[in-house]
Amino acid sequence: MIITHNNKKPTIDKSSYIAPNAVICGDVKISNDVRVMFGAQIIAENGSIDIGENCIILENAVIRGTQDNPVSIGKNCLIGPNVHLAGCTIEENVFIATGASVFHGATLKSGSEVRINGVVHLRTVLPENETVPINWVAVGNPAKIFPPEKHEEIWKIQKTLHFRKHVYGIDKSSKNESTMPDVCNIMSKRFSEHFNDEIIKKYED
Numbered sequence: 001m002i003i004t005h006n007n008k009k010p011t012i013d014k015s016s017y018i019a020p021n022a023v024i025c026g027d028v029k030i031s032n033d034v035r036v037m038f039g040a041q042i043i044a045e046n047g048s049i050d051i052g053e054n055c056i057i058l059e060n061a062v063i064r065g066t067q068d069n070p071v072s073i074g075k076n077c078l079i080g081p082n083v084h085l086a087g088c089t090i091e092e093n094v095f096i097a098t099g100a101s102v103f104h105g106a107t108l109k110s111g112s113e114v115r116i117n118g119v120v121h122l123r124t125v126l127p128e129n130e131t132v133p134i135n136w137v138a139v140g141n142p143a144k145i146f147p148p149e150k151h152e153e154i155w156k157i158q159k160t161l162h163f164r165k166h167v168y169g170i171d172k173s174s175k176n177e178s179t180m181p182d183v184c185n186i187m188s189k190r191f192s193e194h195f196n197d198e199i200i201k202k203y204e205d
Helices: 151-161 161-168 180-196
Strands: 002-004 023-025 026-032 041-044 049-051 062-065 071-074 085-086 138-140 144-146 198-201
Touching: 023 026, 041 049, 049 062, 049 138, 062 071, 071 085, 138 151, 144 151, 151 161, 151 198
Parallel strands: 002 023, 023 041, 026 049, 041 062, 049 071, 062 085
Antiparallel strands: 002 198, 138 144
């Protein structure tokens, strides 16, 4: 399904294939010979999405461009099933395996890999040809890579990256006050822009 959002229409090269139940929404540019498979969701809200040539986007992957965090994917990249990409830069020849997540402001340099269920956290830079092993977490610039049980070491770096400020524009509350009402109000306002979306067509070409 191809959808106009905030008066911005996806542009898709005619040589690319979009599965019938994939969603392409908003300011999305898909280059030549891209394959977007079944159930994939490519949603540009307040940040554009640019997908380079010969990329493969597999089933149920979610790619989201967000406020101040566009998505750029270089050529010859494979985005595996159930991958989540938000507001990040993926350079050329990158492999992202099933279930991996790459967060806002992160950069994966050319030739890098994120293996099954790996995480590249907020504003992290993964060097060229570096690998995040299965279930491991990369955090920081330059990235340090930890097994998932090393939560304290991960958090020591992660907390300096100010997730809520960078993603939602709010500061962390006091220990006794949740930020979730503010987070949900901000996201509700952003997502309410979809009320005016227009379905251009169900993709059949």
